[in-house]
Amino acid sequence: MRTLIVVIAAALILAAGAMNPLNLTAQQPVLGYDDTPMQPNGKWRVHDIKRPRPPVVKPGFTKLDPVPAPGDATVLLGAGSDLAAWQMMDGAAPTWAMRDGVLETGKGMLRTKAEFTDFQLHVEFATPSDVKGDSQGRGNSGVFLLGKFEIQVLDSFNNPTYADGQAAAMYGQYPPLVNASQPPGVWQRYDIVFTAPRFSASGAVDKPAVVTVFHNGMVVHNATAFWGPTAHRKIDPYTPENAKGPLVLQDHGNPVRYRNIWIRSVTGYDAGASR
Numbered sequence: 123m124r125t126l127i128v129v130i131a132a133a134l135i136l137a138a139g140a141m142n143p144l145n146l147t148a149q150q151p152v153l154g155y156d157d158t159p160m161q162p163n164g165k166w167r168v169h170d171i172k173r174p175r176p177p178v179v180k181p182g183f184t185k186l187d188p189v190p191a192p193g194d195a196t197v198l199l200g201a202g203s204d205l206a207a208w209q210m211m212d213g214a215a216p217t218w219a220m221r222d223g224v225l226e227t228g229k230g231m232l233r234t235k236a237e238f239t240d241f242q243l244h245v246e247f248a249t250p251s252d253v254k255g256d257s258q259g260r261g262n263s264g265v266f267l268l269g270k271f272e273i274q275v276l277d278s279f280n281n282p283t284y285a286d287g288q289a290a291a292m293y294g295q296y297p298p299l300v301n302a303s304q305p306p307g308v309w310q311r312y313d314i315v316f317t318a319p320r321f322s323a324s325g326a327v328d329k330p331a332v333v334t335v336f337h338n339g340m341v342v343h344n345a346t347a348f349w350g351p352t353a354h355r356k357i358d359p360y361t362p363e364n365a366k367g368p369l370v371l372q373d374h375g376n377p378v379r380y381r382n383i384w385i386r387s388v389t390g391y392d393a394g395a396s397r
Contacts, residue, residue: 151256151257151259151282151283152257152258152283152284153171153257153282153283153284154169154170154171154172154173154283154284154285155167155168155169155170155171155284155355156170156171156172158170158355158356159355159356159357161295161349161357162349162357166286168286168294168295168355168356168357169284169286169287169294169355170284170285170286171284173284173285173286173297174285175282175285175288175297175301176285176288176297176298176299176300176301177300177301178300178301178303179300179301179302179340180302181302181304181338181339181340182338182339183338183339184304184308185308185309186246186304186308186309186310186311186338188201188246188381188382189244189246189311189382191244191382191384192384192386194386194387195244195384195385195386196236196384196385196386197383197384198234198369198383198384198385199223199225199380199381199382199383199384200223200382201222201223201382202222202223203220203221203222203223205218205220205225207234207235207236208232208233208234208235209232209233209234209235210230210231210232210233211230211231211232211233211370216232217229217230218232223381223382224379224380224381225371225379225380225381226377226378226379226380227263227371227372227373227374227376227377227378227379227380228373229373230373231370231371231372231373232370232371232373233269233368233369233370233371234368234369234370235368236368237268237366237367237368238268238318238366238367238368238369238385238387239268239318239365239366239387240316240317240318240387240388240389241315241316241385241386241387241388242313242314242315242316242385242386242388243265243267243312243313243314243315243316243369243383243384243385244311244312244313244314244382244383244384244385245265245311245312245314245380245382245383246309246310246311246380246381246382246383247263247275247309247310247311247312247378247379247380247381248307248308248309248310248378248379249261249275249276249277249306249307249376249378250277250306250307250376250377250378251306251307252306252307253277253306255376256281256282257281257282257283257284258276258283258287258374259375259376260276260277260281260376261275261276261277261281261306261376261378262275262276262277262372262374262375262376262378263275263276263371263372263373263374263376263378264293264352264371264372264374265312265314265369265370265371265372266352266369266370266371266372267314267316267331267333267367267369268316268318268331268364268365268366268367268368268369269367269368269369269370270351270352270358270364270367271292271316271331271333271348271351271352272292272293272294272352272372273290273291273292273293273312273314273333273335274287274288274289274290274291274292274293275289275372275378276288276289277289277303277306278290278301278303279303279304279305279306285297288301289301289303289337290302290303290312290335290337290342290343292333292335292343292346292348292352293352294352294353294354294355294356294357295348295349295352295357296343296346298335298337298342298343299340299341299342299343299344300337300340300342302337302338302339302340302342303337303338304338309381310337310338311336311337311338311339312335312336312337313335313336314333314334314335314336315333315334315335315388316331316332316333316334317329317331317332317333317388318331318364318365318366319331319348319360319364319365320365321360321362321365325361325362327360330347330348330349330350330360331347331348331364332345332346332347332348333345333346333348334346351364369383369385
């Protein structure tokens with residue numbers, strides 16, 4: 123009898139291996155963590171598995187035409203094949219593929235040559251129409267403001283993940299107020315108003331970075347402060363170097379597309395006014 127039990131157990135293991143040859147334990151999507159630090163308000167952990175995901179709201183449009191840049195905007199990614207405004211993080215020429223005004227993520231992070239402080243930013247992106255993977259492994263990229271503060275790019279259409287890591291999240295800090303994601307392959311847009319952090323002469327934080335974000339025309343963050351620069355499974359502290367920086371697009375191993383990116387400076391009232 124003992125021999126028979128061993129034979130049956132071996133057969134079951136072989137059968138499991140045939141169904142899942144790479145791993146005897148089925149891989150589950152990462153829906154969050156319970157061992158990460160608490161966020162500064164003490165309510166949730168970073169990427170908390172228990173944090174509720176925001177309600178799904180269908181955008182008011184089904185097809186996005188490129189939104190023209192205002193007259194005082196700097197076009198970072200336009201209708202042609204010009205990547206003159208961009209470089210790799212090490213200063214090398216861009217290696218991401220660009221065709222007919224559409225940029226596809228490649229190996230390594232891409233950043234602007236210019237650095238910014240306070241601005242209005244428009245970004246259009248599309249996750250792959252050929253759906254592969256799940257959770258953080260599906261259509262993952264990111265828009266890093268000043269190179270430090272990430273607004274997440276992800277395929278969050280019928281794709282559960284941790285709330286502060288889904289599309290339009292202030293990554294690792296706040297989920298979007300609603301999930302306004304379009305289906306895979308459909309062009310989407312972020313409209314972002316960002317105010318850089320301010321520091322005292324001693325290097326202490328006078329004012330944190332603040333962001334307002336619209337995803338597909340719906341407000342998903344309303345003048346919300348970052349607790350610090352973006353990081354995975356933690357929140358990094360502010361440093362004076364965070365006061366300005368480039369716009370960075372993330373390579374996360376997924377072929378996300380970008381187009382029609384423009385930026386304009388936001389100044390104080392009466393600054394530069396004519397009489």
